[in-house]
Structure formats: structure tokens, C-alpha cells
């Protein structure tokens with residue numbers, strides 16, 4: 001039994017909830033497109049980086065919106081859409097897989113690992129990824145990122161770790177958040193890619209460093225770096241339209257992170273900020289990336305839309321709203 005396994009899901013999921021990227025294939029497991037989007041993205045992501053895949057994925061689903069249509073599409077068209085992404089065998093395998101799924105499985109991905117492994121272009125990693133991401137099955141997709149995370153936590157050479165044994169012997173601990181197996185599998189990959197990076201892991205701000213043997217072994221970190229998390233204070237000002245239950249959102253903010261996301265109007269706390277005309281709602285702590293944020297939340301009811309803002313209907317469950325913003329929504333929703 002490895003001691004770290006009992007804390008891993010909670011800590012990794014906490015990090016993920018606050019830092020996950022908004023990727024176009026990350027739809028709810030209840031969405032009708034989940035299976036097609038996940039199969040397509042998993043094929044595209046084999047040996048290719050996320051940022052390269054995003055425009056190809058978006059274009060592909062625009063041209064070929066469903067698994068059924070994919071199965072009926074001419075291979076030349078598929079290869080054309082794949083042009084520039086490389087490893088064209090993946091496109092051919094994807095096409096064959098879609099045909100087999102439609103013909104033999106009524107268009108529904110089987111839930112059995114051994115059956116999934118029979119599809120062309122699907123190996124151990126992709127099979128486990130699909131079982132977790134489509135069906136919330138308790139599996140871990142062991143890609144290079146995830147192997148590196150485990151290897152660093154144990155401070156042991158990857159080649160000396162029996163990953164199957166590690167996962168099987170710790171199933172109860174690793175999959176205790178039963179309704180979040182999908183998120184856990186995905187969070188591990190994301191965590192490996194963004195925090196426990198191949199070069200220069202972001203150990204100082206990592207929320208599992210206390211349980212990480214690699215970190216502990218690097219005593220020099222403790223001497224050289226200030227281990228305290230950087231804490232910053234921010235005031236967040238939200239315009240609310242009470243009648244229509246709407247909030248004013250903008251695409252820009254001055255926080256220097258989440259720049260592409262819709263966020264409520266945000267100002268760094270400064271002497272210039274005039275908080276007098278705003279209603280104070282609450283103060284709370286939040287984590288984003290390597291920052292610990294001390295948030296003061298203010299609101300004002302308004303019927304007029306401020307410049308450069310759009311009214312946005314409160315939808316706490318919208319997948320494309322960042323968790324950071326959703327947490328603000330939760331607090332504001334008490335006012336309606």
C-alpha cells in the first residue's frame with residue numbers, strides 16, 4: 001500500500017477544479033456528443049500536443065458532426081481535414097473504428113476493455129482513457145505525464161514501477177470519489193502536463209509536495225526558494241441585472257491569467273479602487289495556478305450594460321465557464 005494514494009484523488013481533483021483548461025472535447029458525460037468527441041480527440045491527441053489539436057478538432061466536428069456521419073464520409077475528405085496534423089494512419093484507424101462501431105455496436109462504444117482494444121489504433125492507453133472519459137469507469141490512462149507524476153511522487157525510476165500492480169493494489173483509495181473517475185483520470189494527465197512537467201516541475205506551488213518523495217529529496221529547494229504560496233488580494237466587482245438574472249461579463253481582465261475566459265469585472269486591489277458605491281458580499285480564498293487569491297467580492301444591481309461587457313444569463317453548470325467564475329456565480333446566486 002502506498003501512503004500517497006489516499007490523498008491523491010482529493011488533492012488532484014482540487015487542483016483540477018481550479019485550473020483545468022477549457023478544451024472543446026471536454027463535454028459532460030451526459031452530453032450526446034461525449035462519445036464521438038472523446039474518440040476523435042483521443043485519436044488526434046496521440047503523439048500530438050493539445051494546442052495543435054484544438055483547431056483541427058473544432059474544424060473536424062464542424063465538417064463531420066457525428067460518429068455516424070464519420071462512418072459514411074469518404075476517406076479522402078477525412079485525410080484532407082487531417083492535413084497538417086501528421087501520422088495519417090490515425091485518421092484511417094479512426095475512420096475504420098467509426099465504421100465498426102456503427103456496424104457492429106449500433107454506434108455505441110462497448111464498455112468492455114477487451115472489446116475496445118480490438119478497434120484499430122486503440123491501445124492500452126486509449127482504451128483506458130475512453131473507459132474513464134466516456135463511462136466514468138475507475139481506470140487510469142497511463143500516458144507519459146501520468147507515469148511521470150507517479151514516478152516523481154515515489155521518487156523511483158519509471159522502469160522500476162509496476163504501474164498495473166500499483167493501481168490494482170490501491171483501487172479503493174484511488175477511486176474513492178466514485179462519481180469523479182472521469183475527472184480523476186483527466187486531472188492526472190493535466191496535472192502532469194501543467195504542474196509536474198518534464199522539465200522544471202512547479203514543485204514550489206504544487207499542492208501534493210508534502211507527499212512527494214522527489215520534492216523531499218531535493219532539499220536544495222527548501223533553502224533556495226520561498227515555499228510559501230504567493231498570496232494576492234483582488235477585488236471583484238460584478239454588475240447584476242436582478243430582473244433577468246444576468247451578470248455582466250467581459251473578455252478582458254487585469255489579473256494576467258485566464259485572459260481568454262469570460263470573467264466578471266475584476267480589479268486588482270489598489271488605493272484607486274473606489275469600493276464605496278459597491279455592496280460587499282463576502283471574502284474568500286481561492287487558488288488559481290500558482291497563486292493563492294484573497295478575494296473580496298462586490299456587487300451592484302444595474303439595468304444598464306457597462307462598456308465592453310455583455311449580459312450573461314446565470315448558468316452555474318455551463319461547461320465553458322471556468323471553475324473560478326462558477327465559484328463566484330455560486331456566491332452571487334444567493335442574491336437573486
Ligand code: SF4
Pocket residue numbers: 149152153195196197201202203204206207208209212213214215
Ligand atoms: S512536488 Fe514537484 S515533483 Fe512532486 S508531484 Fe508536485 S510538481 Fe511533481
